Amino acid sequence: MLIKQLSIFLENKKGRFTEVARILGEAGINMSAFTVSESSDFGILRLIVSDTEEAIRILREKRYAVSITDVVCLYCPNQPGALAVAMDIITRAGIFIEYMYAFAQGDSAHVIIRPDEIERCVEVLQSNKLTLIAASDLYKL
Numbered sequence: 001m002l003i004k005q006l007s008i009f010l011e012n013k014k015g016r017f018t019e020v021a022r023i024l025g026e027a028g029i030n031m032s033a034f035t036v037s038e039s040s041d042f043g044i045l046r047l048i049v050s051d052t053e054e055a056i057r058i059l060r061e062k063r064y065a066v067s068i069t070d071v072v073c074l075y076c077p078n079q080p081g082a083l084a085v086a087m088d089i090i091t092r093a094g095i096f097i098e099y100m101y102a103f104a105q106g107d108s109a110h111v112i113i114r115p116d117e118i119e120r121c122v123e124v125l126q127s128n129k130l131t132l133i134a135a136s137d138l139y140k141l
Helices: 016-026 052-061 082-092 118-127
Strands: 002-011 031-038 042-049 065-077 097-105 108-115
Touching: 002 016, 002 052, 002 108, 016 031, 016 042, 016 052, 031 097, 031 108, 042 065, 052 065, 065 082, 065 118, 082 097, 082 108, 082 118, 108 118
Parallel strands: none
Antiparallel strands: 002 042, 002 065, 031 042, 065 108, 097 108
């Protein structure tokens, strides 16, 4: 249930995200989820794409610094308190969340989680009957 996430280091300049979106779009690669964080000098674009290997190849060919990280995608009802239940389970298990981001569609939300103990996090969530989304299902959303 692990999903490959790309992290792309971007200069803090106008148009850098636009360029990445254009490069991937022209290659027929869909961005299913993303988040951008920044500092004064650079940004980190974290994204889930429909073709990880091809995206890496193309972006590196264009001289982007790209790394791959495993993340977990949790299905969560899009209602008040639902995420708190999942986070309580993770916290009680002593798992630290490095970062996370989410997107919602109608009655459901999908939360991308980068925990410090990813395999244990998967085990804890599944043993508590929470639903994890596989990469192939995420790309269909």
